[in-house]
Amino acid sequence: MTIKIEKRPTVGLxxxxxxxxxxxxxxxxxxxxxxxxxxxxxxxxxxxxxxMGLAENQVSFDLLEEYLExxxxxxxxxxxxxxxxxNALFQDYHGLLSFRKAMASFMEQVRGGxxxxxxxxxxxxxxxxxxxxxxxxxxxxxxxxxxVPTPYYPGFDRDLRWRTDVKIVPVHCNNxxxxxxxxxxxxxxxKEAESKNIKVKGVLITNPSNPFGATVQRLVLExxxxxxxxxxxxxxxxxxxxxxxxCCSEFVSIAEILESRNYMDSERVHIVYSLSKDLGLPGFRxxxxxxxxxxxxTTARRMSSFTLISSQTQxxxxxxxxxxxxxxxxxxTNRERLRRRYEMIIDGLRSAGIECxxxxxxxxxxxxxxxxxxxxxKDCELAxxxxxxxxxxxxxxxxxxxxxxxxxxxxxxxxxxxxxxxxIALKRIHDFMETRTIIQKH
Amino acid sequence: xxxxxxxxxxxxxxxxINEEHGExxxxxxxxxxxxxxxxxxxxxxxxxxxMGLAENQLCFDLTxxxxxxxxxxxxxxxxxxxxxxxIANFQDYHGLPEFRRAIAKFMExTRGGxxxxxxxxxxxxxxxxxxxxxxxxxxxxxxxxxLVPSPYYSAFNRDLRWRTGVELIPIHCESxxxxxxxxxxxxxxxENAQKANIKVKGLILTNPSNPLGTTLDxxxxxxLLNFTNQHNIHLVCDEIYTATxxDTPQFVSIAEVLNDNETNYCNKDLVHIVYSLSKDMGLPGFRxxxxxxxxxxxVNCARKMSSFGLISTQTQHFLAAMLSDEKxxxxxLAESAKxxxxxxxxxxxxxxxxxIKCxxxxxxxxxxxxxxxxxRESTFDSEMSLWRVIINEVKLNVSPGxxxxxxxxxxxxxxxxxxxxxxxxxxxxxxxxxxxxxxxGDESNAVEKKQQWKKNNLRLSFSKRMYDESxxxxxxxxxxxxxxxx
Numbered sequence: 001m002t003i004k005i006e007k008r009p010t011v012g013l014x015x016x017x018x019x020x021x022x023x024x025x026x027x028x029x030x031x032x033x034x035x036x037x038x039x040x041x042x043x044x045x046x047x048x049x050x051x052m053g054l055a056e057n058q059v060s061f062d063l064l065e066e067y068l069e070x071x072x073x074x075x076x077x078x079x080x081x082x083x084x085x086x087n088a089l090f091q092d093y094h095g096l097l098s099f100r101k102a103m104a105s106f107m108e109q110v111r112g113g114x115x116x117x118x119x120x121x122x123x124x125x126x127x128x129x130x131x132x133x134x135x136x137x138x139x140x141x142x143x144x145x146x147x148v149p150t151p152y153y154p155g156f157d158r159d160l161r162w163r164t165d166v167k168i169v170p171v172h173c174n175n176x177x178x179x180x181x182x183x184x185x186x187x188x189x190x191k192e193a194e195s196k197n198i199k200v201k202g203v204l205i206t207n208p209s210n211p212f213g214a215t216v217q218r219l220v221l222e223x224x225x226x227x228x229x230x231x232x233x234x235x236x237x238x239x240x241x242x243x244x245x246x247c248c249s250e251f252v253s254i255a256e257i258l259e260s261r262n263y264m265d266s267e268r269v270h271i272v273y274s275l276s277k278d279l280g281l282p283g284f285r286x287x288x289x290x291x292x293x294x295x296x297x298t299t300a301r302r303m304s305s306f307t308l309i310s311s312q313t314q315x316x317x318x319x320x321x322x323x324x325x326x327x328x329x330x331x332x333t334n335r336e337r338l339r340r341r342y343e344m345i346i347d348g349l350r351s352a353g354i355e356c357x358x359x360x361x362x363x364x365x366x367x368x369x370x371x372x373x374x375x376x377x378k379d380c381e382l383a384x385x386x387x388x389x390x391x392x393x394x395x396x397x398x399x400x401x402x403x404x405x406x407x408x409x410x411x412x413x414x415x416x417x418x419x420x421x422x423x424i425a426l427k428r429i430h431d432f433m434e435t436r437t438i439i440q441k442h
Numbered sequence: 443x444x445x446x447x448x449x450x451x452x453x454x455x456x457x458x459i460n461e462e463h464g465e466x467x468x469x470x471x472x473x474x475x476x477x478x479x480x481x482x483x484x485x486x487x488x489x490x491x492x493m494g495l496a497e498n499q500l501c502f503d504l505t506x507x508x509x510x511x512x513x514x515x516x517x518x519x520x521x522x523x524x525x526x527x528x529i530a531n532f533q534d535y536h537g538l539p540e541f542r543r544a545i546a547k548f549m550e551x552t553r554g555g556x557x558x559x560x561x562x563x564x565x566x567x568x569x570x571x572x573x574x575x576x577x578x579x580x581x582x583x584x585x586x587x588x589l590v591p592s593p594y595y596s597a598f599n600r601d602l603r604w605r606t607g608v609e610l611i612p613i614h615c616e617s618x619x620x621x622x623x624x625x626x627x628x629x630x631x632x633e634n635a636q637k638a639n640i641k642v643k644g645l646i647l648t649n650p651s652n653p654l655g656t657t658l659d660x661x662x663x664x665x666l667l668n669f670t671n672q673h674n675i676h677l678v679c680d681e682i683y684t685a686t687x688x689d690t691p692q693f694v695s696i697a698e699v700l701n702d703n704e705t706n707y708c709n710k711d712l713v714h715i716v717y718s719l720s721k722d723m724g725l726p727g728f729r730x731x732x733x734x735x736x737x738x739x740x741v742n743c744a745r746k747m748s749s750f751g752l753i754s755t756q757t758q759h760f761l762a763a764m765l766s767d768e769k770x771x772x773x774x775l776a777e778s779a780k781x782x783x784x785x786x787x788x789x790x791x792x793x794x795x796x797x798i799k800c801x802x803x804x805x806x807x808x809x810x811x812x813x814x815x816x817x818r819e820s821t822f823d824s825e826m827s828l829w830r831v832i833i834n835e836v837k838l839n840v841s842p843g844x845x846x847x848x849x850x851x852x853x854x855x856x857x858x859x860x861x862x863x864x865x866x867x868x869x870x871x872x873x874x875x876x877x878x879x880x881x882x883g884d885e886s887n888a889v890e891k892k893q894q895w896k897k898n899n900l901r902l903s904f905s906k907r908m909y910d911e912s913x914x915x916x917x918x919x920x921x922x923x924x925x926x927x928x
Contacts, residue, residue, distance in 0.1 A: 012643070012674075017580045017743040024746065061527045068518050068526060084509060085502045091569075091726040126568050126729070130750045137605055138458040142584075163579055163605070163747070201455075282533035283755030295454060302463045303605070306575050307568040310754035311727030316518060 021162040023154065031385075031395040040393070042420060050425045053395040055210065055363045056416035057244065057280040059337040063330050064279070067320060083315070090311040093304050095124035099314040102321035103288055107273060109327055110243045115255035117290060123300040124314070126285040128240050128274035130307040132159045132204075135270055135289060138299050139234045140166045140201035146236075147171050147189045147203045149181045151402035151409070153210045160204070169193045169200065172405050175368075178357060179212055180220050181205070186227045202234030202268075203227070208241040208251060211402045211411035213342075213362030215245055218252045225257055228268060235269045243278030243331055245361040246339035258292065266292040275317065277363060278334070284313045338363070338415060341422070345414045348426035352433040363415040367396070370408025372436070381407040392432045394425055462604040464597065468826070469845040476839045483864060491869050494839040496652065496807045497860035498686065498724040500781040501774060505723070508770050515763035517756055529755045535748050537566050541758035544765035545732060549717060551771055552685040557697040559734065565744045566758075567731035568751025570682050570718035574601045574646075576751070577714055577733055580743045581676050582608045582643040588678075589613050589631050589645040591623045593846035593853070595652045602646065611635050611642065614849050617812075620801060621654055623647070625665050632673065644676030644712075645669075650683040650693065653846045653855035654810050655803030657687060663699045671708045678714045685722035685775055686859075688783035689804035700736065710736035719761070721807060722778075728757045782807070782859060785866070789858045792870040796877045800856075807859035811840070814852030816877070825851040836876045838869060 031053055040048035090096065097119065104117035125131040140146060142165035148156060149171040160168055171189040173179040186203065193200045203224060207216040228235045237254040245251035258266045271290040276282035286309055291297045321327055345365055346356055357366040373380040378400045385398040388410075399409035414422055472494055481489035513519040517526045532538065542561040549559045567573035582588060584607025590598060592612035602610060613631040615621040628645070635642045645666065650657045658666075670677040679696040687693040700710060715734040720726035730753055733744040765771060790800050790809055801810040817824040822844050829842040832854075843853035858866060 013739060013743065014579060014581055014583050014586075014643075016583070017739070022743075022746045056531060058527075058531065061530075064530070065523060065526055068523055069520070084506055085499075088502070088505075088725045088727050089497060089499070091720070091729075126751050126754075127749075130568075133750055138454055141455045141457070144455075158746075158749075163750075276533070281530045283530050285533075285752050285754050295458070299454065299458045299463070302465065305569075305600075306572045306605075307751040308729050310729050310757040312760065313754040313756050316756065 016163055016165075019162070021158060023158045026154075026401065031389055031397070034389050035395045038393075040421065040424075042418070042424075046424075047393065049389070049393045049395055050421060050428075051395050051416065052413045052425060053397045053411075054416050055277065055413050056282065057277055057334070057338075057363050058417070059280075059341060059415050060330065060334040061280060063326075063333060064281075064320075067323070067326050067330075071319070071323070087311050087315050091308065093124075093301050093308060095122070095309065096311065096314045096318055098318040098322065099124070099309075102318045103273070105324075106321045106327055107242075107290070109324070109331055110248075110278065111251070111253045111255065112248045115253055115259055117255070121290055121292070121297055123289040123291070123297060123304055124309045125287040125289060125300075125304050126307040126309055127282075127287040128238065128272050128276065129155065129159050129287070130285075130304075131272045131274070131287040131289045132156070132236070132238065133162075133164060134300055134303050134307065135236055135272065135296075136160045136164045136166050137303065138296055139236070139270075140164065141199075142166065144199045144201045145169045145193050147186065147193070147200055149173050149185070149205060151179070151211050151399055151404035153206060154397075154401045154403075156204070166201075167198060169198065170403055170405075171203075174406050175357070175409075178214065179209075179366075180217065181224060182220075183223050183227060186224070190231065200231070200233055202236060204236040204238065206238040206241070207254070208239075208245055208361030210241065210362060211364060211397065211399075212357050212366035212409075213359035213364050214357065214366075215251045215361050218257070221252060221254060221257050225254070225261075225265075225269075229265045233268065236272060237269065238272040240272065240274040240277050241362050242273070243334065244338055244363060246335055246342060247360065248331075248335065250360050255290075263292065268293065270296060279330075284317070285309060286313065286317060341414045341419075344419070344422060345412065345426065348423075349429065352426070352430040353437070354429070354433065357409075364411050364413040367410045367412050368408060369410055370406070373408050376407050378407055384408075385410070388432070392428050394428060457605060462600060464600045467845070469596070469842065471830070472833050472839040472841070475833045479837075481837070481865070481868075483868075487868075488837065490833065490837045490839050491865060491872075492839050492860065493857045493869065494841045494855075495860050496721065496857050497726065498721055498778070498782075498807050499860050499862075500724075500785065501778045502724060504770075504774050504777060505764075508764060508767065512763060512767070515760045517759055522759075525759065529759045532755050533752070535566070535745055535752060537564070537753065538755060538758045538762060540762040540766070541753075544762045545717075547768075548765045548771060549684075549732075549734070551768075551775060552722060553693065553695045553698065557695060557701055559697070563734050563736070563741050565733040565735070565741055566748045566751070566753045567733055567744070568753075569726070569729040569731040570680065570716055570720060571597070571601050571731065572729075572751035573716045573718065573731035573733045574598070574678075574680065575604075575606065576744050576747045577678055577716060577735075577740075578602050578606045578608050578646075579747060580740050581678075581714075582606065584608065586641045586643045587611050587635055589628065589635070589642060591615055591627075591647050591651075593621070593653055593843060593848040595648060596841075596845045596847075598646075608643075609640065611640070612847050613645075617850055617853075621651075621656070621810075623658070623662055623666070625669065628666070628669055632669075642673075642675055644678060646678040646680065648680040648683070649696070650681075650687060650805035652683065652806060653808060653841070653843075654801055655806030655808055656801065657691060657693050657805050659691060660694045660699065663694060663696060664702075664704070667696070667699055667708055667713070670712060674709075674712070676712050676714065678716060680716040682716065682718040682721050683806050684717070685778060686782055686807055687805040688779045688786060691804060693805070711739075712737070714740060723774075728761075729753060730757065730761065785858055789856075789866060789870070792866075793873065796874050798873070798877065808855050808857040811854045811856050812852065813854055814850075817852045820851055822851045828852075829854070832876070836872050838872060 035049045035051050038048045040050040100119040100122040104119040107117045145167040148168050169189050171185045269292050273288045275286040289300050355368050372384050397411040476490045479489045481491040514521040516522045517529050542564040545564050546559040546561040567576050587609040589611050613627045713736045717732040719730040735741050799812045841855040
């Protein structure tokens, strides 16, 4: 048996390693923990916690499976014999040309052909997580800031800030205008940064938005472009939910705005895309950066060495996404199914006396529970959240985790479960609200 | 589609503008020459042969045969499609448990079963490139430094420094003792750093070595472990060439040294391994990088960071199936070592026949060729001149020692496992022609030839003019393929 000599001083790790900017120590992870400890299962654990905090798209898998079954020889290219060797050796950071062409084409189709994309401007990354971090490394120095409209995806706190040491300055949006960004809010955030001697390098928007599931209006996009041009800063448009807009024509991409201006001043604009949401393939780690700036394309491509997409996966998706019959049908059907899900949850919540923000995209809705709060504070919001987690057994995301400045809002995901499960969840909410009403009456 | 504007571009970050990506170095001329005129046995028999790419192409037949017999490993096949949904949906950064188990088992097998690996310490990264960067992000702050024995893999300059802001301090190794790492050299490098007020956070080495193709003996590993422990700094062992060992001495992993009774006092929290399947299995396209740390906090941190470079679950699933086939793995490893040994012997013998020596090596996909006798002068300028001749006239893309920070001019890394037998023969015949002295029936053997060269001040069979072409104009068109410097 070894005798342990006196304990050595704890070995130093980096500041990045010891910081908590990865965000996982936040109280919201209690929700995940509760789910992990008691996960709902229709058959085996019908009273477990239903996961409504995960923005996944599971409504259209059958279409993917159908495609694969029909074209398995084509799709199997990645592990098929004839091209296995070439594919396994392919580590060029440009990415497979066929894949880039297929992605560019898919992005065009998602935008109803209203924008064109050049395959040579498509840079591959292992997921949108990597794409967002990479762009931040390229656009900003440590200590600089990006302006991000609130509420925003909680993962941005890690993706944009952790290893880059870049700050996020929130652009406050509120319900008075359906949480749309205003020039005044942008200006205020910019001034706030200036007052603290922080250099703003860009604005990052998510369109369609996470967490409130609505597309950004054309006029707002134009105002944002005007703002970034005036300030001579960058604009990153994270459009990973573009294929999840319920109605194609309601989504306006920043690419369309630029095209309508003949690409004037477009070298400051960069788009992030991914197949994790629209195609429901988060495990495959398929992210892209599309930049109108040659330097950014070149640099991002070099940097993507740290985070390339598996050539096996590129090959599979190149086949799938270049089949236009498949993609047109998929895009159309997926939108329709998401819309039906959305209507189902909105109706269900409404009949329980709960209103949501009017949404038209995404895999979630933005639920207003402010009437349930004793006081309009973050603590009261967390109290309600705790109740919903432990009594109603639903893991939903409190607005404060998204930096929402108005307490009482919650993001509820609806596309990561079967319709049956959604009905069960809605029934639980219904019963909960009824009980509360009864209690309040007494 | 050009997007020019009259206004200034919004400025990019300092790190976007700096040169730390390394691609503007003169060494990329070799790649450019290859890209412009790549060898093809039928279409371009006079093209440049790529000998600068450390790829393992010798055993694809084995992998392909396995795939044929195991269609279930692909989620796109009829047999495998049942798993498609679950696999495509799985984005947990812990990775598929079966994948981690298979990797841990594979790491054990490649180390002859002499040590065990815990699947819960297996963390994913975007290739070894991603793994190396991640471990540095975990261990060092911007401005800190890592010691690295030189000559070393040139892309470390980018991978370990670019986004992390960490510095590299070389530990110089010399030809007089076959480039072994001496305690004296390590101490010197460390002390110089101290004097310059640079905070050294660790030492990173590649074992088996790139570019040398040698493995570290147990004593050297132990003394490195002692040194780093004594100074409370980290030791990172990049063991991505583990299964390319084809000859004695047997490979000793740092994991084995840690297990040793004599070192049970040492602080395991300081030891980390980087692994990958790009070299051992010839799968660089699949981006399989692994961080394996004996430090729980580093495992946790690296795992969180792996969000930025996770391995596609399609690939995880495939590998989990393939690597847990013990029979396949055992056969693959044995066959791969055999073929590498054969190729290495054939190639180095071919070089020896014309008087070119290589460092005695037992691993890797390359050899460390000694062309000092061919240098006009013992300078790096001469090395670059010779290199340009080799690229442009002999038409072989090899890698000059200076690109690996070698302190002595005249060494070149030559890859031999990324081509078929016929191409090896063509490469050797070109080399033979290149070093052939103008003869008048002189049948001298290799040793005499060497002396002859020295005597005649290195007169060779090509015009001296080529030596003077020491600067190529950089190409204005972008490199069509990414530099594959490994």
